[in-house]
Amino acid sequence: MTVRPPSLRGTLLLWLLLPLLLIAPVAAAIQYGLILRPALKAFDRSLGDAVVSIANFVRPGPAGVAFEMSAQTERSIRTAQDDAVYYVVLNPAGDVLAGDPPLAEPRLRLATDEWQFYDAQLFDQPVRVGARGVACGEGVCQVRVAETRTSRDLLRSDMLVAIGASLLLVAVASGLTVLVATAHGLRPLQRLSQQLGARSLDDLRPLQPAGVPTEALPVVEAMNRLFERVQAGSAAQQAFLADAAHQLRTPLATLKTEAELAMLQPHPPALAAPLARINAAADRAARLSSQLLALARTDASARDGLPLETLDLKALASACVDEWVPRALQAGVDLGFELHPAVVTGQPFLLRELLGNLIHNAIVYAGAGSQVTVRSAITGGLPVLEVEDNGPGIAAEDRPRVIQRFQRGPQATGSGSGLGLAIVNDIARAHGAELLLESARARPGSDAGLRVRVVFAAAAGLAPGAATTAD
Ligand SMILES: Nc1ncnc2c1ncn2[C@@H]1O[C@H](COP(=O)(O)OP(=O)(O)O)[C@@H](O)[C@H]1O
Ligand SMILES: [Mg+2]
Structure with a gap:
């Protein structure tokens, strides 16, 4: 089982969303109390207005209490947008003078001008009732107006949706902010790790802290x-x-x-x-x-x-070959050259060391009777230094290994220490050049002969195409 390291993004998200989750119900309750309660009060107030306008028609007289309301007024009171409106007028004894008898229940004791609002059930519907005591002669009459709750429920559910939506919006917006902010904030670190990843082993220059x-x-x-x-x-x-x-x-x-x-x-x-x-x-x-x-x-x-100089590989190789001819002769090796101008920027001491190692290897490993050719040219637009022999070569699977320090071939003879090709590789790399080990003669089933090519990055100081050989 692998344990994933904690992600900064996940931690931030968690620490942001957890408190939000705790705060959300409180915030919802506050919004609910601050907005819904006053709105519901306003509903009660308009219910009260209807009660008052009905109460205006209650007339106490010598022959008892009279209630007379025009049909037009009744219609206007009973008309509401989404709700059904009911009313009842009761005499001091609690008998129905006008309106809807079921609303007479339950019995209430109200003083003159005393208000009461309550929830009740009427014709199998939940209703809100406003009731008021009205002075009529000796006793107290009552006017009650009831209203179904459709508008109130609509308001309540609209309100809940609005609160939920606003909280969700806040949560989503904060989450996105964390994602974008961490991505943005971590970019300099990613750049830094790319910088580090692209470095060669021996590149120890300080990291640039800019933007970190x-x-x-x-x-x-x-x-x-x-x-x-x-x-x-x-x-x-x-x-x-x-x-x-x-x-x-x-x-x-x-x-x-x-x-x-x-x-x-x-x-x-x-x-x-x-x-x-x-x-x-x-x-x-x-x-x-x-x-x-x-x-x-x-x-x-x-x-x-590197303290670089502009130098011609042809001159360098020619001097090197001159130096090695006596050793080659002594070893019975035919050392030849095919040199064309190929200007590079480089370090003469190191490049002579590189070529010397390659020629030395060719003489030692190709052995008496073999031919060794040193070449310099611009090939495919790039300066190339090449040493080829017709000796036993190096098996393809051994090539990566023999480039490493202190590694010798399986049949290595003589007195080497396994440093030559490592030095060649290091010097090539320090020059931005590529080291290629190839079979000299591509014969199927045979790796015979070694061709070592050092391909430099670009020609220096030469007009493009100048001194380019056909190969
Ligand atoms: N021209 C060559 N032909 C055949 N084998 C070679 C040639 N050059 C190098 N090698 C092989 O590569 C190995 C590593 O070479 P090098 O790094 O120069 O170390 P050393 O020459 O000290 O052994 C050699 O031991 C040899 O086996
Ligand atoms: Mg060697």
Whole structure:
């Protein structure tokens, strides 16, 4: 079972809607009391008006109480928009003088001018009754007017709908506000995490706090402090590596010179083999230290931004090949080149290191009798540096692995440390270039031959199309 982390949006919604849910009934009761009660009172008042106008027709006389109302007046009293209106006039004894007899019940005692309003049932309908005591001679007559409750019920239900609708509107509006506000408020954080996600491993520049909400600023600041510490740590590590590698060069060079000198001196035959091994080990150690130096410099360059120069891959490759021809000859490898101008912006030291590693690998792994070709050209609009050999190549499934530091191929021979291709890859990346390992000859069922291509992002300082080769 996975536990989902609490969502800010959900928490806010909950904390907003819960109180709203509690407040809603109170708010509804207040609205109800403040608006409905006065409105119902107004209904009672108009009921009272009808009572008063009927009471005007009650005339006490010597021959008892008389009640005379014109038919027209009666009609006007009985006419209401949605309701039926009934009335009754009672003499002091409670007998019906006029109107609707069922309304005479229940019996009420009312003083003169005393009012009473009550709910009752009349002709099987709920009604509201207004009753008043009217002075007639010795006793008190009564006038009662009843009205069905249709208008009142309509008002009540309209009122409830209005209250419900307004509360619902408030709830929905607040919910939407929370959703929109959190989406809006979290956008800077999303931008920040995209920024972080798109970063390469060694990109430790501080995050830009612009646009980040104040509440999230401490997180950004803490991360930036962490970046600073990590960067300082890795810079110190690289500086140490570079120093150590650099310091190793002189004693290693001395060791190698001395070993070569000793081999040239007359020496007992038993020493020949050990001296050759010392020489080879010194070679290997020198190569390793220069590779470590290259790694440290690549890291530092990637971190601080490369001090870039505009340079031609053709010149660079040509110098490199010249340097490696003697080693190739010694190894029985035919080292050739096909060089076309291809200008890039880059770091000559690092690019020479890159090419040197590729040529070295080709010579070592393709071996005696093989052909190695170094190429530079603009291909498909992009500057490309390429080293191809017709040796055993690298199986496709091994290619991603051998690029990693200290990883060697399954059949790797000789004295390598597995750093060469890692350095090549680092240097390519620091230049924004792409490293591609391909089979040199695409023969079905065969991975024979390796072609390593370094494709730079864009040509620099060359007119488009200039010096572009057909391939
Ligand atoms: N030109 C090549 N032909 C065949 N295999 C190669 C070639 N270049 C590199 N490899 C393989 O890739 C592995 C990694 O190369 P590299 O990183 O230079 O380390 P190292 O040369 O020290 O072993 C090598 O061990 C080898 O197996
Ligand atoms: Mg190598």
